[in-house]
Amino acid sequence: MNSRLLPLLATLVIFLAAYAVCYAQYPAMLSTRVIGNLLTDNAFLGIVAVGMTFVIISGGIDLSVGSVIAFSGVFIAVMLRDTGLHPLAVFAALLVLTTLFGAAMGGVIHYLEMPPFIVTLAGMFLARGMAYVLSIDSVPITHEFYEVLQRSYWLMPGKGRLTLIGGMMLVVFLAGIMLAHRTRFGTNVYAVGGGVQTARLMGVPVGRTTVGIYALSGFLAGLAGIVFSIYTSAGYSLATVGVELDAIAAVVIGGTLLTGGSGFVAGTLIGVLIMGLIQTYIIFDGTLSSWWTKILIGMLLFAFIVLQKGLVWTSGKRRAAGG
Amino acid sequence: MISKKALVGAGVLASMLMMSSSVMAQTVGFSQIGSESGWRAAETTLTLQQAKERGIDLKFADAQQKQENQIKALRSFIAQGVDAILIAPVVATGWDSVLEEAKEAEIPVILLDRMVDSSKDLYLTAVGSDLVHEGSVAGQWLVDTLAGKDCNVVELQGTTGSSPAIDRKNGFEQAIKGHDNIKLIRSQTGDFTRTKGKEVMESFLKAEGGGKNICALYAHNDDMAVGAIQAIKEAGLKPGSDILVVSIDAVPDIFQAMAAGEANATVELTPNMAGPAFDALAAYMKDGTMPPKFIQTESKLYTQADDPQAVYEQKKDLGY
Amino acid sequence: MTGFKLLLRRILPQLITLALVVGLISIMFPGFFEISLANGRLYGSPVDIFNRGAPVALLAIGMTLVIATGGIDLSVGAVMAICGAVAAWGITEGYGLLPTLLMALAAGLACGLWNGLLVAFLGIQPIVATLILMVAGRGIAQLITEGAILTFNHEGMIFFGSGSLLTVPTPIIIAILTGALVTLIVRRSALGMLIEAIGINFRASTLAGVNTRVLLVAVYMTSGLCAALAGIIAAADIRGADANNAGLWLELDAILAVVIGGTSLLGGRFSLIASLIGALIIQAVNTGILLSGFPPEFNLIIKAVIILIILVLQSPRVRTVLAFLSTARADAAGQEKKVVEP
Numbered sequence: 009m010n011s012r013l014l015p016l017l018a019t020l021v022i023f024l025a026a027y028a029v030c031y032a033q034y035p036a037m038l039s040t041r042v043i044g045n046l047l048t049d050n051a052f053l054g055i056v057a058v059g060m061t062f063v064i065i066s067g068g069i070d071l072s073v074g075s076v077i078a079f080s081g082v083f084i085a086v087m088l089r090d091t092g093l094h095p096l097a098v099f100a101a102l103l104v105l106t107t108l109f110g111a112a113m114g115g116v117i118h119y120l121e122m123p124p125f126i127v128t129l130a131g132m133f134l135a136r137g138m139a140y141v142l143s144i145d146s147v148p149i150t151h152e153f154y155e156v157l158q159r160s161y162w163l164m165p166g167k168g169r170l171t172l173i174g175g176m177m178l179v180v181f182l183a184g185i186m187l188a189h190r191t192r193f194g195t196n197v198y199a200v201g202g203g204v205q206t207a208r209l210m211g212v213p214v215g216r217t218t219v220g221i222y223a224l225s226g227f228l229a230g231l232a233g234i235v236f237s238i239y240t241s242a243g244y245s246l247a248t249v250g251v252e253l254d255a256i257a258a259v260v261i262g263g264t265l266l267t268g269g270s271g272f273v274a275g276t277l278i279g280v281l282i283m284g285l286i287q288t289y290i291i292f293d294g295t296l297s298s299w300w301t302k303i304l305i306g307m308l309l310f311a312f313i314v315l316q317k318g319l320v321w322t323s324g325k326r327r328a329a330g331g
Numbered sequence: 332m333i334s335k336k337a338l339v340g341a342g343v344l345a346s347m348l349m350m351s352s353s354v355m356a357q358t359v360g361f362s363q364i365g366s367e368s369g370w371r372a373a374e375t376t377l378t379l380q381q382a383k384e385r386g387i388d389l390k391f392a393d394a395q396q397k398q399e400n401q402i403k404a405l406r407s408f409i410a411q412g413v414d415a416i417l418i419a420p421v422v423a424t425g426w427d428s429v430l431e432e433a434k435e436a437e438i439p440v441i442l443l444d445r446m447v448d449s450s451k452d453l454y455l456t457a458v459g460s461d462l463v464h465e466g467s468v469a470g471q472w473l474v475d476t477l478a479g480k481d482c483n484v485v486e487l488q489g490t491t492g493s494s495p496a497i498d499r500k501n502g503f504e505q506a507i508k509g510h511d512n513i514k515l516i517r518s519q520t521g522d523f524t525r526t527k528g529k530e531v532m533e534s535f536l537k538a539e540g541g542g543k544n545i546c547a548l549y550a551h552n553d554d555m556a557v558g559a560i561q562a563i564k565e566a567g568l569k570p571g572s573d574i575l576v577v578s579i580d581a582v583p584d585i586f587q588a589m590a591a592g593e594a595n596a597t598v599e600l601t602p603n604m605a606g607p608a609f610d611a612l613a614a615y616m617k618d619g620t621m622p623p624k625f626i627q628t629e630s631k632l633y634t635q636a637d638d639p640q641a642v643y644e645q646k647k648d649l650g651y
Numbered sequence: 652m653t654g655f656k657l658l659l660r661r662i663l664p665q666l667i668t669l670a671l672v673v674g675l676i677s678i679m680f681p682g683f684f685e686i687s688l689a690n691g692r693l694y695g696s697p698v699d700i701f702n703r704g705a706p707v708a709l710l711a712i713g714m715t716l717v718i719a720t721g722g723i724d725l726s727v728g729a730v731m732a733i734c735g736a737v738a739a740w741g742i743t744e745g746y747g748l749l750p751t752l753l754m755a756l757a758a759g760l761a762c763g764l765w766n767g768l769l770v771a772f773l774g775i776q777p778i779v780a781t782l783i784l785m786v787a788g789r790g791i792a793q794l795i796t797e798g799a800i801l802t803f804n805h806e807g808m809i810f811f812g813s814g815s816l817l818t819v820p821t822p823i824i825i826a827i828l829t830g831a832l833v834t835l836i837v838r839r840s841a842l843g844m845l846i847e848a849i850g851i852n853f854r855a856s857t858l859a860g861v862n863t864r865v866l867l868v869a870v871y872m873t874s875g876l877c878a879a880l881a882g883i884i885a886a887a888d889i890r891g892a893d894a895n896n897a898g899l900w901l902e903l904d905a906i907l908a909v910v911i912g913g914t915s916l917l918g919g920r921f922s923l924i925a926s927l928i929g930a931l932i933i934q935a936v937n938t939g940i941l942l943s944g945f946p947p948e949f950n951l952i953i954k955a956v957i958i959l960i961i962l963v964l965q966s967p968r969v970r971t972v973l974a975f976l977s978t979a980r981a982d983a984a985g986q987e988k989k990v991v992e993p
Contacts, residue, residue, distance in 0.1 A: 041410040049403040069778075116959075120966040123916045129903065130955045130962070137952030144492045148424040148448055158428045240398060240425030246492050247398060247422075253782060266776040287400070291407040294390025298366035298375070299793035301393045306787025313775055313783075367895050372798030517944060524896040525800065525889040530703060534941040537696050538680070541687075554800070558889055565813060567689040584802060651799050 015263030016275045018319035022312060023278050026285060034292045040168025042288060047174030050284040052077065052236040053254055054177040054277065058184040059228035060255040061276045065188075066221050067201045067268025068124035072113065072131035073229040074251035076106055078244065079139040080233020085147035085243025095153045103230045109135070110226020114219035128222075132252070139245035146244040149237060157238050173235045180228065184273040197221060201268030258283055261312050282312060357616070358388045360408030362418040365396040368523060368554060369651040370580050370602055374419070374444065377649065378605035385609055398422050405429045409436050415455075415612055417605065419443040423494050430454060441612060443604040445494060456611050456622040458604045462495050465630045466502020468598045469577050472632060473547060474510055476575065476595070482546040485535045486518035487528050487559060489551040496520070499551045499579060516544070521555040528555030532562035542568050547575040553585040553597060560593050571595055571635075581633055583646040589639035599631040602649070658924070665912060665928040668961055672932055673697075676939040683942075692815040696938065698823075704934030705822035706731070706881040706898070708927050710905035711912070712833050713874030715926040718909050720870050721850040721918025722770060722777030727905060729788025730762045730878035731898030735886035736795040739803050748807040756879045762788065763875020767868030785902070792894035802891035812887030822884045826927075829880060833873070834923050843921075846870060850918025904933050911961055932961075 030037045056073045063070045080102055087098045113131050117124050161169040188194040196217040199207040208214050237243060256266075262279030264271025286308050290296055296304060359382065366372050375391070382389035390413060392404035398421050408416050409432055416438055420426060423446055430453035433440050442457035473484070486503070489496030500518075507513045517535050521528040528550060536542040542563065548570075550556035556578035563570040570576055571593045578585060581599035588594035611622035633642065677683040686695035710727045717724045734755045741751030762784060769780035795801075803809075814821045837843030848856040849863050857863045878898075886892045910916065911932055912925030936957055940950050963969055 036411060039410065042407070045403070045406045045410060049399070049406060052399070120963060120968050122962055122966050123910070125916050126907075126910050126958070126962055129907070130958045133951040133955035133958070137949065137955060140491065140951065141949070145497060146422045146424040146492070236399070239428075240402065241427050242422075242424030244398070244422055244424065244492070246490070249397070253785075257779065257782060260776065260779045266778060287403060288407055291390070291392045291404050292411060294360070294392065296391070296393070298363070298372075298393040298395075298798065299790040302395070302790025303787045303794070304790075306783045306790065309786065310769075310783045313779060314773065317773065317775070366793060366798045369799040375798070519941065519944065522896075525891065525893055526885065526896065529889060531941060533699055533703075534696075534938065537682075537699070538942055538944070554893075561813070561889065565690060565692070566694065584800070 012270060013272075014320050014323055015316060016272045016278075018316045018323075019261060019263050019275050019278045019282075021319070022315050023282050023285070026282065026312075030285065030289050030292075034289075037288065037292060040164040040166035042168070044164060044168035044170055044174065046281060046284045046288065047177060048169070048171045048239070050280050051171075051173040051177040052232040052239060052248075053251065053258065053283075054280045055180045055228050055232040055235060056251065057255040057258045057276045057280055058180050058273060059225035060252070061184065061259050061262070061264055061271060061273050062188070062197055062221050063124075063225050064256070064259050064264050064266060065201045065268055065271045066197050066218070067204070068117065068218075068221070069128060069256070069266075070110075070113075070222065070225045071125065071128040071252045072109075072135055073225065073232070073255060074248045075132045075135035075139065076109065076226065076229035077233040077236050077248045077251060078246070079135045079142075080106060080230050081237045081240070081243035081247060082139045082142045082147065082245050083243070084234065084237050085149050086142050088149055088151050089147060095151055099234055102234065103227060106230030106233070107223050107227040110229070111219050111223035113226070114222030117222065118215045118218040136245070143243065143245060146242055146246075149241045149243065154238065154241055158241065173238055176231075176235060180231070181273060181277045188273050193217070193220060198269060201270075203269070254283065257309060261309075261316065263316065357386075357415070358390060358411075358413045359415045359417060359612075360390045360392065360404070360411070360413040362392045362394060362401045362404040362408075362416070364394055364401070364419050364421045366393065367396055368552070369582055370552075370600065373582075373602040373649050373651045374604060377603045378417070378443075381603075381605040381609055385613070387609070394421065396421055398425060402426075402429050405433065405440075409433055409438060412436075413438060414616070416440045417443055417608060419604075420445050420447050423448045427453070439612065439615060441608045443608060444600075451624050455615060456608070456624055456626055458608045458611075458626045458628065460600055460628045460630050462498030463502040463505070465579050465598045465600065466499035466504075467506040468502075468630050468632050469499075469549060469579060469596070470503040470506025472577055472596045472634070473513065473549070473575070474507060477512065477547075479512055481512045481514075482575075483514050483516045483539070483544055484547045484549055485532075485539070485545050486515060487521040487531060487548065487550040487555040488518060489520065489523045489555075491520050493523075496523075496551055503549055521550065521558070523552050523554060525554045525558035528558030529562045530558075531555075532559035533566075536562060536566045536568075542566050542574065545574055547577070550576070550578040553578045553580040553582045556594060556597075557584050557588060560588055564593075569593075581631075581642075581646075582651050583643050583649075584651075586633070586639040586643035586646065589633070589635050590643065592635065594635075596632060596634045599629070599633060601628050602651075604628065661913070661922055662925045662928060664965060665925050665932065668911070668964075669928055669932050669935065672935045672939065672957075676935065676942065679939075680942050688818060691818060692820055693818050696942065698820065700931060700934050700938050701823045701826075702820045703938065704930050705826040706885055707901060707904050707908060707934060708826045708930040709829055709877045709881040709884070710901060711908040711926045711930045712830055712923060713877035714902075714905040715909050715912070715914055715921050715923055716833075716837070716846060716870045717777070717874050718906070718914055718916060719846050719850045719918055719921035720867055721853065722867075722871075723781065723906065723916075724766065724871065724874045725778065725781040725902050726762065726766060726784035726788055727874060727878040727881075728898035728901045729785050729792065730759055730875055731882035731885060731901065732792035732892075732894045733762060733788055733795070734759045734879035734882035735892040735897050736792040736801065736894045738808065738883050738886050739801040739892035740795050742803045742805045742808050743801060748805065751808070752883065755883055756876060759875040759877075759879025759882070760872050761875070762878070763872035764868065766875065767871035770871065771864040771867035789894065792892075792897070796892055796894045798895070800889075800891045800893045804890065808887055809890055810887070811883055812885075812890070822888070825880060825884060829877065830923060830927055837923070842866075847918075847920050850921075905930075907958065908933055911958075911965075913965060 117127050161171040196212050199212045258279035259276050262275030394400035426447045427449045439455040444459045521531045539545050560570040576594045577596045579598045581597045585597050607626050614620040683696050737758045738755040741754050769775045770777050908929035909926045911929035914921040
């Protein structure tokens, strides 16, 4: 068995085990309603986490995604309110904007040789500031097309709903997996993450790849913003604060190394589902005060990371002993 | 893959659990915004208290001040099959689809202390204060106290973009409109916190001739006022006399300040929203009485003349 | 070149930036440099920059050491909240000033120990390891204060926020003393060099015989201690522990201060003085935006633009271009070619 798959399998095992524990305590958690909810509620996080996976595999980081989601929501809401454009046209304009924004950050990172942490931090401030400038108040979206989007779902047995945005998240993950493992761009991303100097010597177009990675992250952040606006049918400039940290946590739980060069997009999906599972469990329990909720989320995050490291370490040892 | 039998079995078990729970105590889901201020913590404490007194099984979900977490909580409550839902919505927009899901599942929803802009048939009732009215009560107090005297007012706003900040600002401006003796010279956000209130007030004082130019301070909440009072004292001025201080919320610490003569007036925002909410819910569940769409709580004005020390003693153990 | 001249050269970009920012503010706001005495304490906008910037400066001291080892500490804001809560709790429970201070500092050290163990012994990435405490820590702080603002009136405690020694406000003195102490310890001993070695190459340092793991834990504990001091100052300032808001997002400001100070996020050589100047620059920007009365919507955009400008000026590419231009001029003048540090 490929040893690179170890972190991914470890995460999968932990997820299934955790779900089993939750099911034992709250049988209702295995209903299709809850499963459908898991996909819908975390759709925007999942989409943005795919972009974050690519960025982290390349050895970088993107702190701007939460603010770009908020900006996207406000942009869509304000455009729909003030112009007569159809939502699809607004979506297209938005995606072009966020992709260019990401590409600009990637350009600054590569051509000016500045650390991604700081460049994307400045990007985060810029995007959030632009969202404030567009609209301080929360702006509702009332276009009929949105109602069509919100009412599209597939009714699963057991009254659960696989909504459009939940399905979109799954599609984005599939596309991400294809992109990472079946295209040259994906290979270049892994190469850059493994070592920039080595990649350059091998002939990988580092500059183009870097710009492409952050452009992809910007594109997916815009897409996540569209999904979030469908989820909340509003644009709010104070929304999604700190989502970038949730995305990073999901990517790390999914087995991707922050140093870059290794990781799987599929692992991120499981990471997102694990975080959704933690929240669902806490709500089902219903007795945790605000502060105990924070402490428990922190502790569970810790437990998952340690478990995953432990599983990888012990199977590594067993392999070394057996080989 | 999970077999069909297991799924059906799980579904039967779940529905049995749900049915049994509705025969016993009522289960109500409560989605709270978070714990960003002492007032919010008091609201949570009182809601838990009220539920306990009435024998209601309250499922508490803290949203860490994020709307997506509140939507998640509501959908989870619906999946669990609770009997009713209480929610203090963090923002006014974006609740249509989740409220419609609740309506389809025939679960009544009651709003606490903040409004939503969805259509009124999507929730049972809303218990809250009129935020604009709070602002105008504060503004009216200032108008009455000044009685025509000239006054430069500085304003400490709440978190940019939040509905309390927007509404309390509007209400105040409505009350002082037409009174040319009152001028709003500076207005900045203090983020509803003590630290920021103190920091912003410090810069106001420096920008306005060491504070000699300022006659009154209007803070959107008491916490910012308490911080600002310290800034005024550190600048060598007397809060309450050199600079009038009026704010909103009526938390215990502002009454201490009033007793010491350092604050002048506060408008009460009662944290006990759950009491009227549970009453309305009980009546609805018993015989289907539809409560009024908006149960307005009183916005009482407290000044130094209302024995602040006694009020402080009364309020200090409420969990603020 | 003497040591002082070398130091001056190192911090010159930061000093110029600070001068530019302060200059810009004083142009927009003529009365900026007025300093007077109020209640026996220095009073004025420049004093505010130092006073309000003291917590960030303290955080930046610890953060510099952590970043020098190639790590990062996202939990300092939450640790501030925890230590402020412990200090307020101790003083209101009647424990007396010294025991309370010791408890609060011990809480900071314990948080740093937790972070250090996770990073050094469990091998968890610093950004994730400290993220755990960032999330759970605020919960712990709220647990101590039960969600409310725990206020106190103890004169000794309040002194740390609102008091002054020889008219200089106490927070400034604490920040300067801590900075001086830490600088002395890392520069007068081999510790500073060892920290830089860990940041440049962890494996090589271990193989060379450096006790890397213990040193890493010590660095995170220092960061925790600095956060504890900042938390005590913050709580003393408003005479209460606001567990919900104390130090919220302050870790970002601390990281920015270190980066503006020129320390690389990849680890290696660091300069504490440059980070402190960086903290002053950030506070000056904050104060400037407050004084100018700009609508809060523009705050973030202005901050982002200033950060980008400062960083572009520090970026290696731009430095290379500038160096090329300056050597071209020097060649033309017939002087010896200068070697510029990357």
